Every structure is written in C-alpha cells, then in structure tokens.
Amino acid sequence: MAAVETWAGALLGSSLDAESDIGAMSDDGLVRTTEALARLGRRVEALQARCAAGLAERSRGGDADLARRHGHASAERLIAQTTGGRYSDAARLVTVGQATSRRQSFSGAPLPPRHPHVATALERGVLCVAAAEVIRRFLDRVAPAVDRDAVEAAEELLVDRAPVVGIDGLTRLVKQLEAHLDPDGVKPREDELRARRALSIWEDAGGMINLRGAFDPANGAPIKLAIETLVGAELRRARDAKRPFGEDWSEDGPQDPELGDAALADDRTIAQMNADALADIARLSLSSVDAPAALRSAMVVTRIDVESLESGSGHATIDGVDQPVSAATACELIASAGVTPVLVRRGSEVLDLGRSARLFSAAQKVALVERDGGCAWPGCQRPPSHTQAHHIEWWKRDRGRTDLANGIMLCSHHHHRVHDDGWGIVIRDRRSWFIPPSHLDPEQRPRAGNIAPSHLVGRHLAERRRRSEAGSTVGAGSHRAAAAVPLAG
Incomplete structure (x- = not known):
C-alpha cells in the first residue's frame, strides 16, 4: 500500500x-x-x-x-x-x-x-x-x-x-x-x-476520398459483415499460412520455415485493411454480371498519355477524381475489371480506348485461375473473384506479351506489393515463383507462389504414376535378370 x-x-x-x-x-x-x-x-x-x-x-x-x-x-x-x-x-x-x-x-x-x-x-x-x-x-x-x-x-x-x-x-x-x-x-x-442513415463522400484538399456514414442495423449489417469477413480472412492468412501447403513445404524440398516471413509480412493496419476491403467490394460490384443495370454500365475511366505509360514515370487521371495518380497506379487500375483505359497523346488526342492486346481476355483469365487458383501470392487466400490479371513483364515498360506465360492472378493488395516494392515473378513448369527485392531479402531467394488445389492434385497424381511406372520397369528388369542366372547345384 x-x-x-x-x-x-x-x-x-x-x-x-x-x-x-x-x-x-x-x-x-x-x-x-x-x-x-x-x-x-x-x-x-x-x-x-x-x-x-x-x-x-x-x-x-x-x-x-x-x-x-x-x-x-x-x-x-x-x-x-x-x-x-x-x-x-x-x-x-x-x-x-x-x-x-x-x-x-x-x-x-x-x-x-x-x-x-x-x-x-x-x-x-x-x-x-x-x-x-x-x-x-x-x-x-x-x-x-x-x-x-x-x-x-x-x-x-x-x-x-x-x-x-x-x-x-x-x-x-x-x-x-x-x-x-x-x-x-x-x-x-x-x-x-x-x-438518421446517411453517407457523405467528398475529396479533400489533400487528394483523399473521404467517406463519412451512419447506417441503421438492416443496412449496416451486410456492409459490416462483408468488410469484417474479408479482413478476417486476411488476418487468418497472416497468422496461419506462412506457406501455402505447410510450414516447410516447397516443390524442391523443405525450406527454412522463417525464410520469407519478413519479406512476405503484411504491415497494413486494421483500418487500412478495412479500407482495402471496401474498395475490393466496390470493384467486385462494378465487374459482376449480377450487378444492377446501373452498375453494369458504370465505368472507372483512367486517362493516361502514351509517354507516361511507356516510361512509367508520369501521371494519369481518373474521371470524377481531382487528384492525379502515378503511372504505376494507372497500370494497376487498367488491369482491373470494370476499369476502362483511355490512351492519349500529349495534347489530349485520344489514341486508344482499351486495346484488346493490352487486356487479358476472359478465357485467358479462366486459364490463369486454373493454374493459380486465385491470388498467386504465397499464402494469400483471396478467391478468383477478387483478383486481377497482371503482366509479369509489364505490357509497355517491358514490352510484355498478353499471353498465359506472362500472366498471373493477383489480388489488389498484392498487385500493389508487386508494383510498389519491385518483386520479380517467374513461371517455371506452370508454377509461379516470387523473387523479393534486395531491400527485403539481400539473397533474393524465390518464394513459391500459390497453386490451384485441382492443379496440385493433378501434378501429385501424375508424379505418383511416373514413379510407379519407373518402379515397375526397374522391378521387371530385376526379375528378368534373376531368371537368367542359373541355380547352383
């Protein structure tokens, strides 16, 4: 006392x-x-x-x-x-x-x-x-x-x-x-x-889009549930999934369980995850075939000049938003469903309204999902509906092709990570590998990306058949050799 x-x-x-x-x-x-x-x-x-x-x-x-x-x-x-x-x-x-x-x-x-x-x-x-x-x-x-x-x-x-x-x-x-x-x-x-329900949306002087809302229980419950469900999945992924198929699993054998923790860590706050979840819900609504007619006709229009797109160092604008965005962000947006790119020459001459060569087709996205299962980032559990097709070699900067060998499915958050942090991606034997930038891992050791469960099972069964056939061949050869040796006596 x-x-x-x-x-x-x-x-x-x-x-x-x-x-x-x-x-x-x-x-x-x-x-x-x-x-x-x-x-x-x-x-x-x-x-x-x-x-x-x-x-x-x-x-x-x-x-x-x-x-x-x-x-x-x-x-x-x-x-x-x-x-x-x-x-x-x-x-x-x-x-x-x-x-x-x-x-x-x-x-x-x-x-x-x-x-x-x-x-x-x-x-x-x-x-x-x-x-x-x-x-x-x-x-x-x-x-x-x-x-x-x-x-x-x-x-x-x-x-x-x-x-x-x-x-x-x-x-x-x-x-x-x-x-x-x-x-x-x-x-x-x-x-x-x-x-008393209300929602106000405005852009402040600093360029942030602000939302201030209050919802009655019936209207607020689905909003709250949708955001909390997405954020909860992210938190469980961060807690439980250091490796997509087990702590020490990798295609080439066991790895150090702590190998990728620092590089793969999600450092977002809960408030930031809430904001990302709401943005994902809006993107999904804009691209959904089941959305109301008014939403199906709505488009997020991103305008960027060719020089900025090629150099990756300029800026772009989004219709309805005063604050310009970087060329890198524009590239991410253009890869999203429900976003229409408008390419212009300096002087505002429109050159292209979303060339088919720039965007992955629906069939290509289906094929990428068949391989990746959803977001391919190691341990991410976002489903296909929450992903975008990303050019591994960027379409303009690297002259990358819009084909399956150069595509990968990423959720919005990990799409940002790849663009902003400088992660490299390679596809080997229909499997994605993520190479961290040197400031996250000086040795730049590859991290195995996700693989669709159906694809994983198919690979596993094929490998078992291959080993079984190889074993049968060896066994048959040994039997024939034994039969050729005369018995003593």
Missing part, C-alpha cells in the same frame, strides 16, 4: 517522488497500484458528479443563480471551465449526479436516489461515471413503459455486469435488455435509426 499512498499523494500535490517510485515496483505491484488508482479515480468522479448536481441545483435562474454569479450561462459551463473538460463531459456529470443523489419530497422528507444501485456502485468506486450514464439513459428511457420491479431488476443486472464487460459490452447488453423489456419500442427505435 505504500506505493498507492505515494501515487495518491502525488495526485494531491505532495512532495513524494511518485515518478521514481514506479521503477522500484514489481510487475504485480504496478498492476495493483494501477487498479487502486483507477478505483480512486472512480470515487473522485462520483464526488464530482455529486458536486455537479449541487451546482445545477443552485443554478436554476434568478438572482441566486450560482453559475451566473460566476459569469457562466449554466452549471455545465461553469463545470467545464473549472475542470478544463468538454461541455458534454460536464453535462454527463450533472445528469449522473442528479440521478444518484439523495432527494427530498415536497414535504421535506428524505428520498432515496432515483437509481439507488447505480449510486451505491459509484460510492464504492466500482462504477465509472461513463458507465453510470449509459445505465441512467436506459433506465430513464424504459421507465415509462415498464413496471418498477422490472426496471429495478435491470438496474441491478447492469450495475453487476458493468465492471466486467466494460462500456462496449454494457452498451450491447442495454440494447438487448431494452428489446426484451419494451418490445413495442423496437419498431419506433428502428424507424428513428433508419431516418
């Missing part, structure tokens, strides 16, 4: 050296001290809420209005100024304080707090003001439609679970309880949420 006293003293401005004392704490001591200080903080919050309720009580207008006498329009403004916090935080202190303070009847008789279980939990330091406000709002909302015993039982349950589940878990529990206690209120709440 000495450490707790030291830190509590530091909070009160004593001369105790709390900063240096932390270095002497054990791990367990540091955890216990943090817990004790959190409990102390919750009790301080409870006292602040009581004071806030008192300030609000004395700031009801007139000459005696306490807040106005101190130059503030309301008790909340006075509290925000005093604490240095936000108005919303001050308002929360007031509402929680009013709901958990003892009251008086019109005759002056003492009354218990409006929410006594919340008040007790606050006093004991087991409930924070933020959680108390979640419970308070819920109880006040359902009280007119639900009998008193049910409201009290709900209050007990929420106060008991709040320290265990945290604010997010408490919010989920409140939603379930509200639907259970007030089933007639579900539809009006649903209608209110649906009326």
Whole structure:
C-alpha cells in the first residue's frame, strides 16, 4: 500500500517522488497500484458528479443563480471551465449526479436516489461515471413503459455486469435488455435509426476520398459483415499460412520455415485493411454480371498519355477524381475489371480506348485461375473473384506479351506489393515463383507462389504414376535378370 499512498499523494500535490517510485515496483505491484488508482479515480468522479448536481441545483435562474454569479450561462459551463473538460463531459456529470443523489419530497422528507444501485456502485468506486450514464439513459428511457420491479431488476443486472464487460459490452447488453423489456419500442427505435442513415463522400484538399456514414442495423449489417469477413480472412492468412501447403513445404524440398516471413509480412493496419476491403467490394460490384443495370454500365475511366505509360514515370487521371495518380497506379487500375483505359497523346488526342492486346481476355483469365487458383501470392487466400490479371513483364515498360506465360492472378493488395516494392515473378513448369527485392531479402531467394488445389492434385497424381511406372520397369528388369542366372547345384 505504500506505493498507492505515494501515487495518491502525488495526485494531491505532495512532495513524494511518485515518478521514481514506479521503477522500484514489481510487475504485480504496478498492476495493483494501477487498479487502486483507477478505483480512486472512480470515487473522485462520483464526488464530482455529486458536486455537479449541487451546482445545477443552485443554478436554476434568478438572482441566486450560482453559475451566473460566476459569469457562466449554466452549471455545465461553469463545470467545464473549472475542470478544463468538454461541455458534454460536464453535462454527463450533472445528469449522473442528479440521478444518484439523495432527494427530498415536497414535504421535506428524505428520498432515496432515483437509481439507488447505480449510486451505491459509484460510492464504492466500482462504477465509472461513463458507465453510470449509459445505465441512467436506459433506465430513464424504459421507465415509462415498464413496471418498477422490472426496471429495478435491470438496474441491478447492469450495475453487476458493468465492471466486467466494460462500456462496449454494457452498451450491447442495454440494447438487448431494452428489446426484451419494451418490445413495442423496437419498431419506433428502428424507424428513428433508419431516418438518421446517411453517407457523405467528398475529396479533400489533400487528394483523399473521404467517406463519412451512419447506417441503421438492416443496412449496416451486410456492409459490416462483408468488410469484417474479408479482413478476417486476411488476418487468418497472416497468422496461419506462412506457406501455402505447410510450414516447410516447397516443390524442391523443405525450406527454412522463417525464410520469407519478413519479406512476405503484411504491415497494413486494421483500418487500412478495412479500407482495402471496401474498395475490393466496390470493384467486385462494378465487374459482376449480377450487378444492377446501373452498375453494369458504370465505368472507372483512367486517362493516361502514351509517354507516361511507356516510361512509367508520369501521371494519369481518373474521371470524377481531382487528384492525379502515378503511372504505376494507372497500370494497376487498367488491369482491373470494370476499369476502362483511355490512351492519349500529349495534347489530349485520344489514341486508344482499351486495346484488346493490352487486356487479358476472359478465357485467358479462366486459364490463369486454373493454374493459380486465385491470388498467386504465397499464402494469400483471396478467391478468383477478387483478383486481377497482371503482366509479369509489364505490357509497355517491358514490352510484355498478353499471353498465359506472362500472366498471373493477383489480388489488389498484392498487385500493389508487386508494383510498389519491385518483386520479380517467374513461371517455371506452370508454377509461379516470387523473387523479393534486395531491400527485403539481400539473397533474393524465390518464394513459391500459390497453386490451384485441382492443379496440385493433378501434378501429385501424375508424379505418383511416373514413379510407379519407373518402379515397375526397374522391378521387371530385376526379375528378368534373376531368371537368367542359373541355380547352383
């Protein structure tokens, strides 16, 4: 407890050296001290809420209005100024304080707090003001439609679970309880949420396309599920699939299990993966034959001049977007389904609207999928519908041909990795190999790309037949040789 006293003293401005004392704490001591200080903080919050309720009580207008006498329009403004916090935080202190303070009847008789279980939990330091406000709002909302015993039982349950589940878990529990206690209120709440749905899209001064949205449950659920499913698959791939067919598997024999980890690592944040997943969903929708008619006719048009395409160093534009993109990004976009390239000469003369020689045909993509199975990047599990056909030798830069020997299927993220990081790709015996740039692997050891399961099984069976036939030939030869040797005797 000495450490707790030291830190509590530091909070009160004593001369105790709390900063240096932390270095002497054990791990367990540091955890216990943090817990004790959190409990102390919750009790301080409870006292602040009581004071806030008192300030609000004395700031009801007139000459005696306490807040106005101190130059503030309301008790909340006075509290925000005093604490240095936000108005919303001050308002929360007031509402929680009013709901958990003892009251008086019109005759002056003492009354218990409006929410006594919340008040007790606050006093004991087991409930924070933020959680108390979640419970308070819920109880006040359902009280007119639900009998008193049910409201009290709900209050007990929420106060008991709040320290265990945290604010997010408490919010989920409140939603379930509200639907259970007030089933007639579900539809009006649903209608209110649906009326508040909104999505804004704009391009900011820095060139980023911004989306800000809020969705009711029915509209938001499929969006949330689609993005979380794609991101979850990426996270599982990163966790479980260091090698596409086992930790040490390779076509040429066992490899070092740690060989490609650093080079193949996916360093995207969850937020970046969410953004990539949403973009993939949009690309898939634009290219789907089952998309609504309006989407099937929509095209992402990328305009680039021939000189930039050939040199790979210029820029391109995308219709509807102000910010130019690099020639490399334009090449990636042109390889995507649903994207129409417009080649122009300097001076804006249109030379070509997506030459067939530039793009892989549908039949060629089917053949590439038959070989690669989906994204060919080592360990990636993106299906064919999420991939683009990439020229291994770039069409303009390297004069690469649009044929099966020069094509490979890649998802959008790994297409970016190949273009941006400078990965090399070779196809040997209908198998892809990825060669990392020297800054990722100085030895540039090839990584075996994915292979379609059906293709893998076919290769395996063919190899077994070859070995079996070779063994039969050797066995037959040995038998004939043995028969030719006369028996002794």
